[in-house]
Amino acid sequence: xxxxxRRRLLIPLATLGAAGLVLTGCAEGDSGGDGGDVSGQTVKIxxxxxxxxxxxxxxxxxxxxxxxGIKVEYTGDKxxxxxxxxxxxxxxxxxxxxxxxxxxxxxxxxxxxxxEATPEVTANVDKYWSPAWKEYGSVDGKFYAAPMDANAxxxxxxxxxxxxxxxxxxxxxxxxxxxxxxxIREKTGKAPWxxxxxxxxxxxxxxxxxxxxxxxxxxxxxxxxxxxxGKVEFTDPRIKEAFDAVGEILLNPDYVxxxxxxxxxxxxxxxxxxxxxxxxxxxxxxxxxxFLTANLLTVxxxxxxxxxxxxxxxxxAFLLPGIEEGEVSIEGGGTFVTVFSDNEATKMVAEYxxxxxxxxxxxxxxxxxxxxxxxxxxxxxSGFLTDAMKLLQNPDTVFRFDASxxxxxxxxSGSFWKGMVNWIDGxxxxxxxxxxxxxxQD
Numbered sequence: 001x002x003x004x005x006r007r008r009l010l011i012p013l014a015t016l017g018a019a020g021l022v023l024t025g026c027a028e029g030d031s032g033g034d035g036g037d038v039s040g041q042t043v044k045i046x047x048x049x050x051x052x053x054x055x056x057x058x059x060x061x062x063x064x065x066x067x068x069g070i071k072v073e074y075t076g077d078k079x080x081x082x083x084x085x086x087x088x089x090x091x092x093x094x095x096x097x098x099x100x101x102x103x104x105x106x107x108x109x110x111x112x113x114x115x116e117a118t119p120e121v122t123a124n125v126d127k128y129w130s131p132a133w134k135e136y137g138s139v140d141g142k143f144y145a146a147p148m149d150a151n152a153x154x155x156x157x158x159x160x161x162x163x164x165x166x167x168x169x170x171x172x173x174x175x176x177x178x179x180x181x182x183x184i185r186e187k188t189g190k191a192p193w194x195x196x197x198x199x200x201x202x203x204x205x206x207x208x209x210x211x212x213x214x215x216x217x218x219x220x221x222x223x224x225x226x227x228x229x230g231k232v233e234f235t236d237p238r239i240k241e242a243f244d245a246v247g248e249i250l251l252n253p254d255y256v257x258x259x260x261x262x263x264x265x266x267x268x269x270x271x272x273x274x275x276x277x278x279x280x281x282x283x284x285x286x287x288x289x290x291f292l293t294a295n296l297l298t299v300x301x302x303x304x305x306x307x308x309x310x311x312x313x314x315x316x317a318f319l320l321p322g323i324e325e326g327e328v329s330i331e332g333g334g335t336f337v338t339v340f341s342d343n344e345a346t347k348m349v350a351e352y353x354x355x356x357x358x359x360x361x362x363x364x365x366x367x368x369x370x371x372x373x374x375x376x377x378x379x380x381x382s383g384f385l386t387d388a389m390k391l392l393q394n395p396d397t398v399f400r401f402d403a404s405x406x407x408x409x410x411x412x413s414g415s416f417w418k419g420m421v422n423w424i425d426g427x428x429x430x431x432x433x434x435x436x437x438x439x440x441q442d
Contacts, residue, residue: 045095045096046075046084053367070348085107088111096346097340098335101333115144124351128355149369151334152369152388154213154332156319158285174218181193194269196274197266204419204421207424208404210250211246212400259283260273279307296309330398360375371392404417411439415442
């Protein structure tokens with residue numbers, strides 16, 4: 001038996017001869033008839049990643065191209081999510097698509113064009129990711145798409161110097177979060193929290209992250225899973241309990257909306273605009289995902305400097321704690337490598353993207369973390385991202401995908417988003433929960 005495809009693709013091309021990389025082995029999963037010289041072939045990848053992140057994604061394949069001769073071309077499209085199913089169904093699928101939601105993956109699999117993961121990709125995912133990640137890349141019990149990146153939600157951003165000034169510490173339980181909030185209010189006489197739900201047609205989604213964090217922490221992963229699957233309804237007392245807990249902060253006029261106004265101003269504040277008051281000190285606390293660090297680097301501190309993000313820096317963040325001390329739960333998201341072509345070059349690219357070697361290449365380019373437990377978190381572009389990546393890699397961390405992304409679009413990006421906006425505007429919780437649940441009938 002020849003060496004596996006993964007082993008071959010990690011051997012520098014130069015050592016295999018100037019004529020190019022010729023694949024003639026019989027690695028498990030190879031058809032035997034799709035081998036041949038792949039050097040000079042191009043694999044096209046599509047996704048919704050644009051700008052500098054798209055540039056970094058293309059750059060992450062430079063060593064792979066040197067080693068194999070396969071060219072990789074990634075093209076980003078801001079309208080990707082709305083267009084990809086139509087393109088695939090119409091016969092215009094890329095070789096690989098980077099899909100941001102399990103629900104969208106399911107729709108693509110429904111076209112009949114998605115290829116199941118190869119044995120090599122499957123082996124990598126079994127080895128380097130937690131079972132939950134493999135499940136999110138599966139449809140009807142069949143595994144299709146390896147996870148690519150990850151983002152961790154549920155962080156609370158703060159200024160370490162202010163904590164020292166007020167004599168407070170990072171809380172270790174949810175009750176501790178409420179006590180911290182009360183103490184900051186008493187010491188400053190001002191609202192401790194700022195929040196922004198405005199995001200054009202997607203307004204309300206930051207509120208769903210709050211609710212998801214509390215469902216996961218209060219009721220546990222099993223209830224969270226059943227809720228995401230629609231088996232636990234929004235009108236269930238356990239979901240109302242999460243709304244009530246979040247409401248202790250977001251519906252309290254004494255606690256929000258620092259730097260912006262009253263409770264209702266949450267709906268008119270853009271989600272990224274909370275970065276500025278956190279950096280300049282006019283807002284002590286905000287709840288957001290790990291990607292808020294990118295927004296923080298575009299604003300200034302009270303001294304006029306770009307904030308440093310570190311435990312002893314201008315700004316840092318702690319993960320929203322559990323109900324009991326020591327519980328670590330993360331609600332987050334990620335993308336999935338979805339394959340439409342079955343030629344050898346595409347298989348090699350997909351396999352490479354499931355390895356720690358590719359994860360290290362992309363992580364080292366900045367602004368990116370992976371839940372691949374074989375990747376090196378010390379390569380991340382900041383100490384904060386290193387810590388976030390370690391949490392995602394930790395086998396003791398309970399990770400669950402963003403529930404709204406798992407729900408049908410009529411609910412997850414429909415009635416749930418809209419319901420959060422209505423809730424902030426003052427609609428009673430019971431009515432909001434009924435309205436959101438009604439999205440399943442649309």
